[in-house]
Amino acid sequence: MRDPVTDFEYPDAWVAACRSPDRLDDVRRGLAVLTASGSVIRRGFTTGTTAAAACKAAVLSLAFDTVREVDVTLPCGITVRLPVDGYRGQASCRKDAGDYTTDVTGGLEFVVMAAPSLSGGVQFVPGEGIGSFARDTPRHRQGTPAISAPALDCIRRSIDEAVEEADLSGTTVILTIPRGAEVAQKTLNPRVGVHGGISVLGTTGFVEPWDDHVTEGVLDRIARAPGAVVLTTGRLGLRYSRLLFPEHEAILVGNKLEEALRAVDGDAVICGLPGLILKFMNRDVLAGTGCATVEELSATPLWEETAHRELAAFRARCPRVRVVIVDRDGRIIGESP
Structure with a gap:
């Protein structure tokens, strides 16, 4: 299976x-x-999936009055059905965190208003409760909404499907998260330069239930893995780990690198995006850099010197662990000496 x-x-x-x-x-x-x-x-489901469901329900309710559930095709390609509350152009959907009990956005309500467009076309408007970037970053300009590309694609696809099903010439869709600014204070957003609300994210569309039971399963996989195991922190890291190390088993461990390394019996590779990896090697890596995130640091002249220093220090502490850091396009931007 x-x-x-x-x-x-x-x-x-x-x-x-x-x-x-x-x-x-x-x-x-x-x-x-x-x-x-x-x-x-x-x-569970990500903020991006929840937003997509609410948007689709609002548009469908323009034609069908009451909408109680919608199908959403996630970025990973799986189609799921979510409960919604849609009525005559307004809809809401609450975020289902699954068994990820510490998800601070669990239960958060996403509210959408939709109206037919007289001029045709589709307009999606991020509103209250959605964070925006306080300054330019390597991937985002100051003031742009904190909505990831996979989440935005999922939202737009869901709206387009609803427009077609409702036989509309076009629509304007306004997404709000009434408690978004409040809940955002419990997230990392204020520390990474996202202000005014939560981020709308979702690489796969699912939230992984990272609790002690899943750790147990992950550690068992590490112990069973033949040869050197590749540990990675996220979905992109998992993809590039498989491409870079096809002869090894790549295992997604999230932010549990310390526990994962303790379970390794032999050599190991850590491969993935720079954020969690450098913060794992040195939690104070950003001190004195003027950067809010490791990703931001990776786009500055300080990156090469900082990465070389931290990788060398980690190699000295853990000589049997090789580290390969990649960017979002899969290019290697740091590697153990």
């Missing part, structure tokens, strides 16, 4: 140990994760 989100092949022993066989279909569909102990843990 394979996880359609991560492409991980579950060992037969895990499937046999499953304590909830009736939930294995959710695992096959990518809606849940199976762990080594046999427990099944539900994935």
Whole structure:
């Protein structure tokens, strides 16, 4: 049985140990994760998925009055059905965090107003509660909404599907998150230069339920992996790890690099984007740089010297761990000496 989100092949022993066989279909569909102990843990949905569902419901309710659920095709290609509350051009959807119990955005309401466009075409307007960048970053200009490219594509695709289904010539869609500014104070946004609300994100469309049970499953995979294992922190890192190290098993560990390395029996590689990796090697890496994030640092003249210093120091502490840092296009921008 394979996880359609991560492409991980579950060992037969895990499937046999499953304590909830009736939930294995959710695992096959990518809606849940199976762990080594046999427990099944539900994935949640990202802010981008929630926003897309609310937008689609608002547009559909222009034609069908009441809308109670919508189908959304996620960035990972899986189509899911979400509950919504749509009525005559207004709709809402609450963010489902799944079994990720510490997700501070869990339960947050996304509200959308939609109106037919007299001039045709589709206009999407990010409104109250959505953060914006306080200054220029390597990927965003000051003042632009904090909406990631995969999330925006999912939102626009969902709106377009609704426009076609409702047989509209066009629409204007305004997305708001009424408690977005309040909840954002509990996130990293103020520290990374996003002000006024939360970020609308979602590389796959799912929120991974990173709790102790999943850690157990991850550590079991690391212990079972033949040869050197590649540890990575996110979805892009997982993709590039598989491309760069096709002969090794690449395992997504999120921000649990310390626990993962303790489980390694032999050599290991850490591969991924710079943010979590450099902060793991040195939590004070940004001190004195004037940068709010490691990604911002990577675009400055300070990057080469800083990366070389931190990689050399980490290699001295952990000589059996190779580190390969890539950017979002897969280019290697730092590597252990």
